[in-house]
Amino acid sequence: DAGVIQSPRHEVTEMGQEVTLRCKPISGHDYLFWYRQTMMRGLELLIYFNNNVPIDDSGMPEDRFSAKMPNASFSTLKIQPSEPRDSAVYFCASSVGNSPLHFGNGTRLTVT
Amino acid sequence: GENVEQHPSTLSVQEGDSAVIKCTYSDSASNYFPWYKQELGKGPQLIIDIRSNVGEKKDQRIAVTLNKTAKHFSLHITETQPEDSAVYFCAARVDYKLSFGAGTTVTVRA
Numbered sequence: 001d002a003g004v005i006q007s008p009r010h011e012v013t014e015m016g017q018e019v020t021l022r023c024k025p026i027s028g029h030d031y032l033f034w035y036r037q038t039m040m041r042g043l044e045l046l047i048y049f050n051n052n053v054p055i056d057d058s059g060m061p062e063d064r065f066s067a068k069m070p071n072a073s074f075s076t077l078k079i080q081p082s083e084p085r086d087s088a089v090y091f092c093a094s095s096v097g098n099s100p101l102h103f104g105n106g107t108r109l110t111v112t
Numbered sequence: 113g114e115n116v117e118q119h120p121s122t123l124s125v126q127e128g129d130s131a132v133i134k135c136t137y138s139d140s141a142s143n144y145f146p147w148y149k150q151e152l153g154k155g156p157q158l159i160i161d162i163r164s165n166v167g168e169k170k171d172q173r174i175a176v177t178l179n180k181t182a183k184h185f186s187l188h189i190t191e192t193q194p195e196d197s198a199v200y201f202c203a204a205r206v207d208y209k210l211s212f213g214a215g216t217t218v219t220v221r222a
Contacts, residue, residue: 042212045211100158100161101158106154
């Protein structure tokens with residue numbers, strides 16, 4: 001079991017650029033979650049999917065953020081255009097039903 | 113939505129002593145309470161969890177207690193070791209949404 005895989009591990013970009021974060025959940029897991037971690041706000045749930053369908057996106061901060069899950073083994077979180085306040089660590093997590101969440105090691109995003 | 117408060121924010125203990133972290137939650141519909149450990153540069157890792165129909169659970173040196181009436185739950189680590197140094201998060205779940213506390217940085221002094 002390779003665990004949840006996120007890429008890239010680090011991303012540095014300039015304000016205004018588009019950023020795409022990627023996630024491969026654990027095989028067989030039917031729930032996928034995107035979280036953001038900052039010092040000020042801690043771990044915040046952005047959006048989650050069940051069987052590739054977005055269920056709750058109420059945590060997505062602005063229309064600049066979008067997430068997709070085209071198939072059971074891949075999801076993306078896109079920020080367009082990016083702003084310095086988007087700098088954070090973004091985590092993807094997956095689970096089977098209401099079993100415990102398994103987190104990836106995150107993508108550290110820096111927007112200059 | 114669910115609001116989880118966690119105390120203390122930092123905790124320093126002597127190796128071999130116990131560490132206790134306390135959390136409260138607001139939504140009485142919460143029914144699942146996991147604890148995660150996060151090391152530098154890594155994602156949170158589950159260390160123990162408890163469901164609402166259980167009052168206490170233990171796994172070797174780690175134990176968790178839950179008081180649903182008071183909406184309190186706590187993590188107890190006994191015989192602490194240097195490798196227990198990390199940030200610990202409590203969380204509470206309503207439906208499939210997990211809300212996290214702000215975290216406790218635990219430092220175990222050798």
